[in-house]
Amino acid sequence: MKITGDQALVKKINKSLVLDNIRLYAPLSRTRVSQLTGLNKATVSNLVQELIDDRLVLESGEGQSSGGRKPLMLEFNPNAGYAAGVELSVNELTIVLTDLEGKIITRHTEPLPDHRVETTLELMQRMMAVLVAEVPPSVHGLIGMGVGVPGMVDEQGNVLFAPNLGWEGVPLREELEQLFGLPVTIDNEANAGAIGELQFGAGRHARHLVYISVGMGIGSGIIIDGQPYKGARGYAGETGHMSVEANGLPCSCGSRGCWELYASELAYEHTLIDPHPNTNTAYWVQQAMWDEPEAIRLFQCIGEYLGVGITNLVNSFNPELVIIGGHMRQAEPWIAPHVEAVVSQRTLPYHRQKLVIQYSELGEQSTVIGAAYAAISQFLGRVRISI
Known part of the structure; x- marks a missing residue:
């Protein structure tokens, strides 16, 4: 059977909608997910099963019955994977490991010896090596890396101008994806901080x-x-x-x-x-x-x-x-x-x-948490869809 892009896109949107509601409002029954999303029960049941197969959703036990069989309640699994959040500031580099709900598992901060791009990437490599060793076992492992930088960033993850670092035209996302073999998101550090406070602060x-x-x-x-x-x-x-x-x-x-x-x-x-x-x-x-x-x-x-x-x-x-x-x-x-x-x-x-x-x-963690959330959002948006 030929599958059109439209069908796949609709299913991806619906799956994301189901996951977001479970993530935000759990514990939920399948019936309640159907009510919140407006999707029919059969569609919700199929999408929930895929999310369970992906280990992003867990059945956490029986809920209250409204007259029939007790429903199985659904929970988001924050330990299905982990994300790295990075803040590059003028004087230091901070890297955190978070679960899929933005909870910090471990944090490391090191002073920047200088502002050269090469020095910064070398320091990031050393700090990431320590972080990777601290990632707990999980089905998806380290799912990506988000970075907040003090400067102008374009949609391709290039740092166009960071006057306080002396950077101009640095292809940071490309460099980091080659170094770490992970999906990377780059944003201005204040944008990342705003997202961190919006989601968790x-x-x-x-x-x-x-x-x-x-x-x-x-x-x-x-x-x-x-x-x-x-x-x-x-x-x-x-x-x-x-x-x-x-x-x-x-x-x-x-x-x-x-x-x-x-x-x-x-x-x-x-x-x-x-x-x-x-x-x-x-x-x-x-x-x-x-x-x-x-x-x-x-x-x-x-x-x-x-x-x-x-x-x-x-x-x-x-x-x-x-x-x-x-x-x-x-x-x-x-x-x-x-x-x-x-x-x-x-x-x-x-x-x-x-x-x-x-x-x-969130104190001084707004940017690193927001950066990690960007990586998490990207990961959850590309979860495998079966048709």
């Missing part, structure tokens, strides 16, 4: 949100109606390079007065009156805990500039939720009042209604 119940990653730079992941917004060519979210000072400091991107110069960890070297050898957030948080006036003033200035940029994003996208993540979330007690004050004063009244500003629930 502070954004679980939001449809319109902006996630702002604040570390050695700033990037934003924008979620509109539950979906990532990437713009016409996939480059949306480079908000760290929007100008907040018309004739401000020169930036590595070639412009001036960029937001990240005033509201990220880069601000430590520009805002302090006297040069200081310690320019990391953990140090200044410790100083603020001791009520050191210099640290308090520093976080006030950063908080105010964060509020200015957030105001621009709120007035542009009208989100219901703004999430601040990255290293700067450690300074929440000292920056939060200033962020809130500026946003309250400067945003348009109707944009401000019901707006919530939160700090990342």
Whole structure:
């Protein structure tokens, strides 16, 4: 019998729909899956059997009867495979192993010796070798790798421009797939962080949100109606390079007065009156805990500039939720009042209604979890279909 692409596509969509409902709402009976998806019981039964054969769904026992035989309940199997999530930041490389529900099994972080592509790939190889040895036995093994990078990424996984790394035109996905023999997804680190928070963190119940990653730079992941917004060519979210000072400091991107110069960890070297050898957030948080006036003033200035940029994003996208993540979330007690004050004063009244500003629930794991989820989504989307 000749099978058309349309039949295969419809079945793939239906199978994905069944799996997503089981993953999100388990334990479920086959009858309940049919009700939730709108698919007839015979179709659901066949698709569920395929998912059981793939070991992605398990029968977990009997449920409550509504008058007849007790139904067998269905559960998603998060241990059917594992994913690698990677965050490449300016100063370090972090790799995690997660199950298929994004739960971190193991985590490794190493400092970057330099920003050369070759050095980064060598370090990633060494760290992945350790990670692969830690993958628990499972039917699907290591299913893929997701990577978040601080720069512009195209749909082919090329890093077009990462000014804080000095990278331009790096075919990162191709390089990594050749190195590891795994499917690889590459995305901007803030986009990955937004997905992590949307799926597993502070954004679980939001449809319109902006996630702002604040570390050695700033990037934003924008979620509109539950979906990532990437713009016409996939480059949306480079908000760290929007100008907040018309004739401000020169930036590595070639412009001036960029937001990240005033509201990220880069601000430590520009805002302090006297040069200081310690320019990391953990140090200044410790100083603020001791009520050191210099640290308090520093976080006030950063908080105010964060509020200015957030105001621009709120007035542009009208989100219901703004999430601040990255290293700067450690300074929440000292920056939060200033962020809130500026946003309250400067945003348009109707944009401000019901707006919530939160700090990342996943801490500094938003990007690695979101990157791993991208690999998981790709894997679940290509699960074998029998016709």
